[in-house]
Amino acid sequence: MTSANDKNIEANIDDNQTESKAAEKQNSLLSGIIERATKSGLGRKKLNPSAVESAVAKNMAEIHNNPTKLRLVFLGGGSFGTAMANLAARNGCDTTLWVRNKRTVKAMAKTQTNKKYLPGYKLDDRLKYSHDLQAAVKDTDIIFIAVPGLAFRETLKNIAPFISGQSIVSLTKGMEKDTFALMSDIIKDELPEVNFGVMSGPNLAIEIMKNMPSATVIASDSEALRHAVQAALHSAFFRVFASDDVRGVELGGALKNIYAIAMGMAAAYEVGENTKAMILTRGLAEMSRFGVHSGANPLTFLGLSGVGDLYATCSSELSRNYRIGNMLGRGMTIDAAVKKLGQTAEGVNTIQQVHEKATKEGIYMPITHALHAVIYEDKAALGVALHLMEAGFRSDVEFVMEHDHSNASLTAQMQTASKAKHKKDDDDNQ
Ligand SMILES: NC(=O)C1=CN([C@@H]2O[C@H](COP(=O)(O)OP(=O)(O)OC[C@H]3O[C@@H](n4cnc5c(N)ncnc54)[C@H](O)[C@@H]3O)[C@@H](O)[C@H]2O)C=CC1
């Protein structure tokens, strides 16, 4: 990988001498952003634009006006990889969808449909299909990855030998088992030289295939990459917004799956709208609390990748996480529900990861812990829900009015209130 990158750097130095003014401006803009970020102590941006950033930036002037110059590959032939690859192909980008199974690739190329995950939806004629990873990945500008979180590291290891300047964008909304790593962490681990971004938002794949207007967020430290992704995917049906809070955008997509499971379960119990609103809003409070603890900007959770995706997945049976919750609420075991779904539901693993991390690091995540107790500790849902409702007094929005972190005074208030109530009940009954 290093030698390929070195070659890229040399090629860029030569090319840069004949670079257009627009591209130079783009490069200096990038340096400015990187310098500001480094000074601000965020520590997540590099001192100098990498060879990869320069490569993307170099093409930006052209790409901005003509996205068809972009060469893209999407890894993962499930519903989301297919839906996104289809959008890019429809926009005229040179697009390949890589699927690991040779027979599936043949069938997709022949029928121009993804029979298993998106049956009945015709894919764009220009979309190419491949099961040859090397051929699919080499000579591309951006590699989009849409495999389940549990297969993300393995996928990066598989493409590592073929990286020569491409950027990577994660479309995956999961967390690695046992490491608490998000996909951007895994990219930094496995391919530290690579320019990357994450894309997340309320993007139920089937609605996108139906051309229902949707929007998403591309988050990256690289302005060039953000623009390239916007140019590649943006259309009258699909708006691509930008952010530089990679952690916040990625956490929004991963954490909302927990509350989609809770909401699916609540729907099975036929709860009212007030209850749904409470779960959604307190879920958002947990998401932003966990986010801040992990270095995200809490305001990011007000955007499409936070509130937006939380709303979409918590209110739709198209969400696989919601469906898992609903099956659990109807009395199925988690194993039976996962088997029946037969597709990816990232929340099943994310609940375990977040429960463990929050317990270890003292992050207050009552809904997550409650779900964990019901799903993995065999506790009765009704008892757990009652316990949740009786938890101590809390602030509504803790970024407006802080919680008492020790919770000691809240507990004392609870006890005093409870004693007073019992005394009044006793008095009334006399
Ligand atoms: N479907 C949706 O509406 C959306 C899904 N996402 C996210 O995209 C990611 C992928 O989800 P979907 O496409 O929906 O999943 P899916 O369940 O529809 O498909 C998963 C695909 O990954 C492939 N795969 C599994 N392990 C693999 C491996 N080791 N190597 C290569 N391929 C492998 C499977 O064969 C399958 O084609 C998830 O993290 C999900 O949260 C994000 C936005 C929307």
Ligand SMILES: O=C(CO)COP(=O)(O)O
């Ligand atoms: O993330 C999604 C929509 O934005 C898809 O949600 P599910 O993975 O629950 O289907």
